[in-house]
Amino acid sequence: MLTTISNARWITRSTQPPYQALVIPAITARLLTDSFNRMILLSTLFGALSGLMGMYFSYYVNVASGATIVLLQASVFGLVLTVTSLQKRAARRLLHTHV
Numbered sequence: 010m011l012t013t014i015s016n017a018r019w020i021t022r023s024t025q026p027p028y029q030a031l032v033i034p035a036i037t038a039r040l041l042t043d044s045f046n047r048m049i050l051l052s053t054l055f056g057a058l059s060g061l062m063g064m065y066f067s068y069y070v071n072v073a074s075g076a077t078i079v080l081l082q083a084s085v086f087g088l089v090l091t092v093t094s095l096q097k098r099a100a101r102r103l104l105h106t107h108v
Contacts, residue, residue, distance in 0.1 A: 029079045029082075029083075030056070030059075030060070030075070030078055030079055030082065031056070033055075033079070033082040033083060033086050034051075034052040034053075034055035034056040034059065034082060035048070035052040036086060037051075037052070037055055037082070037085060037086045037089050038050075038051035038052035038055060040086075040089050040090060040093050041089065041093070055082070055085065056082075059078055059081045059082045059085065060078055062081060063077040063078030063079075063080075063081045063082075064077075064078070066081070
């Protein structure tokens with residue numbers, strides 16, 4: 010019984026980062042475009058660059074590579090979310106300006 014529980018914990022922990030690493034670039038690309046073709050291109054580009062930069066950074070800092078990649082992707086997502094939110098807010102303000 011204890012072996013089954015420890016195996017389930019290991020499987021759960023080992024499968025979480027790849028799912029996050031696949032979803033975050035797609036969500037980030039969706040924030041930037043409405044075109045499906047551009048979204049596929051941008052998400053592939055984000056995933057590849059964050060994977061490469063995360064592996065490079067994790068090698069020199071000597072930390073876990075999967076977590077570094079996911080944290081890098083999450084920080085890019087947060088930055089894109091902030092910028093797009095500010096742009097939408099500014100566009101709404103321009104529409105509601107009375108002259």
